Amino acid sequence: MTLLADLLNTVFERRHRRQTPETAEDGRPLTELAMALVGSAGETSGLALAREILCRYDLLEDADKLDFFQVLASSMNIDPETVRSSLDEYERNPSKSSYRAFASAVEPARQELIRRLNRVPGATDKLVKMRADLLRLGGDQPELQALDLDFRHLFASWFNRGFLVLRPISWESPAHILEKIIAYEAVHAIDSWDDLRRRLEPTDRRCFAFFHPSMPDEPLIFVEVALTKGIPGSVQALLAQDRAALPADEADTAAFYSISNCQAGLASISFGNSLIKQVASDLAAELSNLTTFVTLSPIPGLTKWLHQTGLSWNPEEPDTMQALAAHYLLNAKSRGGLPFDPVARFHLGNGAIVHAVHADADVSDKGRAQSGGTMVNYLYDLPRVAQNHENFANTREVVATAEVQALAGPVALPKTEER
Known part of the structure; x- marks a missing residue:
């Protein structure tokens, strides 16, 4: 264990002080409180505002949460004209001050709002749940997808390894x-x-x-x-x-x-x-x-891919399902060239290889529905994982054992490209 890990373990063992819901004392709308928090200069007053925002957000119905997100997306967005002018100034006069002005212009105020909300003890969990609400309620709205990128940007730092x-x-x-x-x-x-x-x-x-x-x-x-x-x-x-x-x-x-x-x-x-x-x-x-x-991994995209390609199959024929699964894992690709199967993308991207495919490996209702009962072993050869990861990132080639390649070979299907 590293010193950092020891320190983190010490922090981990401490129980966070539970925050009890407080009665809202500020009658301003929630979005107005958010604006006030971003403009607040005092730490004590800022914590009080942040605590009240989080408390009141928890009490909102879904429609009001969606309204809150839409206001953040529009009212706390970047100003394109300020971005352009600050970039022009940095190009004319690259200096610490001009760079600071440009960096400030390209960061939307809602990122600072999320940071200030996170100053409240126990707020990280609440913000993770807030993003879950955002994905659930507004994941298909372009303006809210930009707001989600702000959450992701901050979470990538807060939750790094x-x-x-x-x-x-x-x-x-x-x-x-x-x-x-x-x-x-x-x-x-x-x-x-x-x-x-x-x-x-x-x-x-x-x-x-x-x-x-x-x-x-x-x-x-x-x-x-x-x-x-x-x-x-x-x-x-x-x-x-x-x-x-x-x-x-x-x-x-x-x-x-x-x-x-x-x-x-x-x-x-x-x-x-x-x-x-x-x-x-x-x-x-x-x-x-x-x-x-x-x-020992599921193959969750197999039957979906078979449906999309118009193929017929009989899950009661294990040998056929095993061959189809092998062919699918080696050849079915997305338009970006990555494997169609999400679990395959994950493990191959980690540096594993396709080691073996098994029929009747998961006979549960879920296993039958998603892959006709087939499962796959991805092998992690620890000395070769880093090199495998680099090769896959550069070439998108799916590396498999000779046994899996032979199993996929007899399937009379062309290589396919699906969305």
């Missing part, structure tokens, strides 16, 4: 954290406390989550890991109620079988690549017997 704390989640973790693991699991639903216990308590199971010191009770993303002998090809076998636990020192493989993002307000803020690499590195240091690091 240096501020995140990696914590193991075990059956001994606090109940309120375990409840959120159940609620946020997005890949393979956790049906009960007994189900959760089977994923956390055995010697061959691990779970890790990223937290932020300003949100100590809220996991940002978590990964569930199975320690196995050999590479697994079936999630129902991994999660079977009657399976025998494997001693951790007898495992040779760490299989990442579920990765769940927890905060809708942090969409497009990337944590997963850092999480997987950090967990793999930590497990390799803890258990020298581990030699293989893979995922």
Whole structure:
């Protein structure tokens, strides 16, 4: 652990003082309070305004929240004429003052509003929820998409890897954290406390989550890991109620079988690549017997792609589904040249390769619906991950084992390009 991580852990362990809702004393409209906060020079008065804005925002109905966002998008936007004139001045006379004027002109006032709101203890969580509201209510409105870019710009700094704390989640973790693991699991639903216990308590199971010191009770993303002998090809076998636990020192493989993002307000803020690499590195240091690091991943875009390309398939024919899945993973691309499948984009972009495709690997209703039951292993070869990442970023080439390439080969389909 680095000194920074130790300091962050110390901060993390401190419980934030809970902010109790206060009765609004300022009768001005919420948007007027926002304008006043941006123009406020006093720290004490600014904190009081910020606290009241956050308190009153929480009480708004959706229609009023949308109105609030629209005012921020229009009234706190940049002024193009000021931007042009300040850029002209900087070109004529590049200096500290002219650069400062240009930098100020190109930053909308709403960014400063978000910063000042975040000065209130416990406000980071509220701002993440505010962005979730923005995405839910106005994600398709161009003027609000610009406002969202301001949130994303600030969140990318506030939630960068240096501020995140990696914590193991075990059956001994606090109940309120375990409840959120159940609620946020997005890949393979956790049906009960007994189900959760089977994923956390055995010697061959691990779970890790990223937290932020300003949100100590809220996991940002978590990964569930199975320690196995050999590479697994079936999630129902991994999660079977009657399976025998494997001693951790007898495992040779760490299989990442579920990765769940927890905060809708942090969409497009990337944590997963850092999480997987950090967990793999930590497990390799803890258990020298581990030699293989893979995922057992869903293929969520497969049946959607089959529908879009007008292909017919029979999910009751596993060999056919397996071949179609292999072809899809290697050849189905978006118009930008990236893989059509979102999970493939994620893991290949992290530096993994397509290692194996399995039929009847997820026979749940969800697994059948999204991929005809097929799943895929992405292999993380730790010494080669960085180079694989660079190659994929430069060439968009999907690297796969010879077995997967052979499996995809017999499928009589052209390479396709979809939206």
